[in-house]
Amino acid sequence: MTDEPETTDGGEQSEAPRTSSDRKSDGGERSEAQRASSDRRSDGGIAVEREPVADDADADVDGVDDATDASELHGEGLAIGYPDTGIVVECESIVLPAGEVTALVGPNGSGKSTLLKAFAEQLTPDDGSVLLDGEDVHAMGTKALARRLGMLSQENESPDSITVEELAYHGRYPHRGFFESASEEDHQAVERALDLAGVTHLRDEEMGSLSGGQRQLAWIAMVLAQETDVLLLDEPTTYLDLRHQLHVLDVVRTLADEADLTIGVVLHDVAQAARYADNLVALKDGEPYDWGPPADVVTEELLAAVFGVEATVESSDDGPVVRPHRPL
Secondary structure (H helix, E strand, O other): OOOOOOEOOOOOEOOOOEEOOOOOOOOOOOOOHHHOOOOOOOOOOOOOOOOOOOOOOOOOEOOEOOOOOOOOEEEEEEEEEEOOOEEEEEEEEEEEOOOOEEEEEOOOOOOHHHHHHHHOOOOOOOEEEEEEOOEEHHHOOHHHHHOOEEEEOOOEEOOOOOEHHHHHHHOOHHHOOOOOOOOHHHHHHHHHHHHHHOOHHHOOOEHHHOOHHHHHHHHHHHHHHOOOOEEEEEOOOOOOOHHHHHHHHHHHHHHHHHOOOEEEEEOOOHHHHHHHOOEEEEEEOOEEEEEEOHHHHOOHHHHHHHHOEEEEEEOOOOOOEEEEEEEO
């Protein structure tokens, strides 16, 4: 795929902030552990495709254009690796259902970030394909894909002198020509993104002057300004204190519920994932171990087998409550 130039608000080419896609993600060696059968699965725990979510053409949400239906992201027959490691993730079939939040969870090295990069075409699978509403993302042009799918990586870089507002405008580059100035639609999209991310008061601050948590929220504003059908977030709560973690996850939940976005998010906190996600995909040693609604996936048995933790799991209105006791 060919990279497209990014532009600033004035339409002039500048040093563009970029998300990291060429760094090595954690990816552990495979073992036989993930092949243990789940009582709920007939395929060894491999994530399987569900029935598609029915579209409601008459559905309308305040402030949201109902002309765009939710999109489904589907990986099939995936084998993903790096030149220096070989294959680190294998997945027969995995679906991010339309209009829902799917959280990828698992220990370090389980392949969560690698899988997300393959979904975003930041990493081309050695085998298999990723389909966005049935279209292979590898065959889509850079701008065409960027208008449909946004990705926020773990590590991002921008000039220290760029302001939060200027960074957000970089999220609009897929919607403009190279020499086009920002339109009224661009301005409105940036305003919505700054407000959703809670950084409107920081709009004139330079990125170099922000704390780690503030910088992360600014990057989230940028990817929200992109206004895509699918949003992929790789550990978006990194560097954030608990209050800001919950704020970001509230935003994620709101985007799925009110803007009909399909969201895939990598989270380390299983309890937070269970509370905010519609679906969980638990990975171990580079393969999906179990998949489904949080109440079905988050069990004491899974926490022991996947995370190596002895814990008690209790039910609540907000989802499973995990009480860890000791490492195994």
